[in-house]
Amino acid sequence: MADGLYLYNMVNKVRVRFAPSPTGGLHLGGVRTVLFNYLFAKKHGGDFIVRVEDTDQSRFVEGAEDYIFKCLHWCGLTPDESVLHGGEYAPYRQSERKEMYRQYGEQLVKEGHAYYAFDTTDDLDAMREKLKASGSSSLQYDQNIRMQMNNSLRLLPDETQALLAKGTPYVIRIKINANEVIPFTDMIRGDIEFDSNNVDDKVLLKADGMPTYHLAVVVDDYLMKISHAFRGEEWLPSAPVHILLWKHLFGLHAMPQWAHLPLILKPDGNGKLSKRDGDRLGFPVYAMDWQDPATKESTKGFKEIGFLPEAFINLLVVLGWNDGTEQEIFSLDELIEKFSIEKVHKGGAKFDFEKAKWYNHEWIQKLDVSNYEDRVKVIFESKGVLITDAVYFTKVLNLVKGRCTLLPDFYTQGCFFFQPPASIDVADIKAKWNEPKNLFFVELIRTYQLTNSWEHTELEKEFKEIAAVNQLKPGELMGPLRIMLVGGKFGPGVFEIAAMIGKEETINRIENALSLLQ
């Protein structure tokens, strides 16, 4: 795609928006849309606006709006303007802008680009049944059918006025002209053309006085001076309606540049990734834990299962974008520098949870533990391990971080530094246990009690000396020692563990295990 494509709109400040509906948890795809918006804005020194699209009162969910802002905050994607952050184009909640939309709807009617429609739900159902029965290829309310319907196009002006005066419920529909080509340029997909004969007369203003998405998005993008509009691919089919609305209302020259983002697909099959797929396959789909206030059903989030925000952002951005090099790990600052909308793919990408975890593992290694030790501490304390020595805690985290993929792994990999193992795999030791080994450990305890240097190299040296004297292979003894100290075959070097937990604790654990072996 040519670099100059979207440049003409760069004369004005870049302003982008994320426009969520407060209807539930924030989906991966939603966060990625935010991310692409945010990166584009920041790269070009622009503003990132969050506008709440709550025009469908029947789908409104209490708490969802607040939750969305919490997710954005966790991801580090802070809006410049929003319901929460204020801004000169307030209000940023569409329900509070309700009155603004009607005048544009009326204007369109006055200018002949829209009309009043009085059809009831039953009328519409009947129309579709009729069309289906007649074998029509389209079931839409469009130019072919509108003159048979109950609207101001077919009715006499007097009849329309009478209905209006009576307070008959009505909607405003856009009037799509026949035989028109509606072209537009998408920043990702290039030139696209729609035939107006395939576009239906969409409802613009609902009977309850609220705008539909189609009217609201155009009016608000204009009023909020949006320069570039990114949204999911599912919006592509309704783009012609928006283009026409821009043409009639504000002029095409003022229209933002569009980019329709590819979808995030389920790992198996090809459909759009849904919350259900996550439940079924065992991974989260929402950014953070979400509980539906009505059903009380709760859903796990990436944050809560132990993802770092840096990793979450990283794994999302590469789902449909990369900078053309081999680089895979990007910080937010690097992304702002390197992101380009033209490099976003056209096709959808299947979500791969294994790779997602790999990103988190990489970020755990890359970041200093100070970035996440507070969160890890909460995990330890939730399991009943109180952290009293912060320095010791940090040391442990550094020792085990290499083997951690998700934050809770720090607990499984490090809990034995704070308390004796909950269970010891005695059976594993017993399999090859004999009296000489028993005597070795008795002697090891005696030696360790007398040693004055409690340092891992020294402990290892003494351990091997005793083994040599007793003509035993150290390798056959280190396994048992590890199990005595940590409970199983995992964790860092045994002597490092012994050095960390200290003389008294080491000896206690060996003695305890020996008694279990009797």
Place this chain on the structure above:
RNA sequence: GCCGCGUUGGUCAAGGGGUUAAGACGCCUCCCUUUCACGGAGGAAUCACGGGUUCGAAUCCCGUACGUGGUACCA
């Protein structure tokens, strides 16, 4: 059904007329490690299909198939 969009290993993908068709995740083998990981070295595995255009096509064109999105007074 109609309309739109898409299609490089199992997955994410680079590549846009001439390449041994990068790299990553996952998988397998080996090395390192007397644990588990990390790390290192290898390996298996890909251009949806059919026609063109061309000296030459994963790359350009046309079909087909498949997938997916839309087809609401939902966004």
